[in-house]
Amino acid sequence: MTWPKLIKSATVTAICALAAATIPQAASAQVAAVSHKSPFNCGKTFNANNWKPTHNPAGSIDWQDYNGDGVNGEQVRATAAGTAYFHDAGGTSYGKWVEIRHSDGSRTRYAHLSSMVRGAGGSMSVAQGTAIGAVGATGGAKGPHLHYEQRTAGGSMDTSPTVDGVTVSLGQKKPVKSTNGCGGGSGNPTNPGNPYTPERACGSGYAVIDSAALAGGRTYLLYNAGNGNNCVVTMKSSNIGKSTAVSAFLEPQGERRATDSGNYGYYAGPVRSNAAKQCVRWGGSVGSSAYTSPFEHCG
CATH class of the missing domain: 2.70.70.10 (Glucose Permease (Domain IIA))
Structure with a gap:
């Protein structure tokens, strides 16, 4: 034992x-x-x-x-x-x-x-x-x-x-x-009204390492230890299923920023990039509410 x-x-x-x-x-x-x-x-x-x-x-x-x-x-x-x-x-x-x-x-x-x-x-x-x-x-x-x-x-x-x-x-x-996150049948503990989770959006092997609250949603940074990739997705918590403005971006330090933005019903992204041993800037928006991180999560 x-x-x-x-x-x-x-x-x-x-x-x-x-x-x-x-x-x-x-x-x-x-x-x-x-x-x-x-x-x-x-x-x-x-x-x-x-x-x-x-x-x-x-x-x-x-x-x-x-x-x-x-x-x-x-x-x-x-x-x-x-x-x-x-x-x-x-x-x-x-x-x-x-x-x-x-x-x-x-x-x-x-x-x-x-x-x-x-x-x-x-x-x-x-x-x-x-x-x-x-x-x-x-x-x-x-x-x-x-x-x-x-x-x-x-x-x-x-x-x-x-x-x-x-x-x-x-x-x-x-x-x-635990019943933490079981409500609503969505499997998303921070957002039971949305049928999607950050892990589902980014794919197998990704785990959330950071997040930031937005008015009407939350933007997430995920990492895949198997391939060194980061992934960013912004999940909506209001106007779910309706096409409204939402975005997600990821910027490894020294490289061009990758962005997904548009009118979406559930989430923006996933935006992925290899950033092993690099700092990243990441964030997203829901409507006029936006978040931009500093360069962080280095290495």
């Missing part, structure tokens, strides 16, 4: 030795108002382990393997909408981690990520289900898992967090099946 079944309590503390002293803690605090989904793709089941008494901070969840399904490398998604902030603690504590601040002031944290869709210091608006990174073992982790927290607006821990309708109290370990 995988490492979590063999781990000893002392090691657990080392794995998630977080900077708890900087944030007040209250075991009785409860996150209210915002409803959270599982941080994984629709239909995925993983164990939610609320360690006791040695997990730090108390009430945080370690998402681990379930029935032979490995969590390592799984895409991590926002459990609720908000603004995501990206951090890198290096080889200690959280490692690569994301905090999402929600509309009611509460927060969620996602730690030990192998990768993030934006670099440390970046931020972005996210919907429930927006991809923010991938499960790994960075920082103080001794094996791959997702460290997850729900906190109040004041920073106190919810010691019995609820995800996808399952409450996991201190000392409990429960399998949770």
Whole structure:
């Protein structure tokens, strides 16, 4: 079986030795108002382990393997909408981690990520289900898992967090099946009214590494590790099925920009280009709402 079944309590503390002293803690605090989904793709089941008494901070969840399904490398998604902030603690504590601040002031944290869709210091608006990174073992982790927290607006821990309708109290370990992105039958967690997803538009082998919100849609940057190609697509979330102005573009540094623009019902793109070991500028528009990135995602 995988490492979590063999781990000893002392090691657990080392794995998630977080900077708890900087944030007040209250075991009785409860996150209210915002409803959270599982941080994984629709239909995925993983164990939610609320360690006791040695997990730090108390009430945080370690998402681990379930029935032979490995969590390592799984895409991590926002459990609720908000603004995501990206951090890198290096080889200690959280490692690569994301905090999402929600509309009611509460927060969620996602730690030990192998990768993030934006670099440390970046931020972005996210919907429930927006991809923010991938499960790994960075920082103080001794094996791959997702460290997850729900906190109040004041920073106190919810010691019995609820995800996808399952409450996991201190000392409990429960399998949770994700319904994140299952709504609407579209398979698109950030845009259930649109039958297409960025991955479907760009094709097999592409995964979202970044995105930006637009009024009436979202533009996405994807990467195919197999061939070194980037792909950009802009998905509509309003006037779906009606022909309205939408565009997508991709510009490897030092090369000509490739653009797809027109009146489309569902999305613009895909625009693809080989950009291995290159910085790229990318973006798109829906109507008059537009986004242009700096040159980024180099290498």
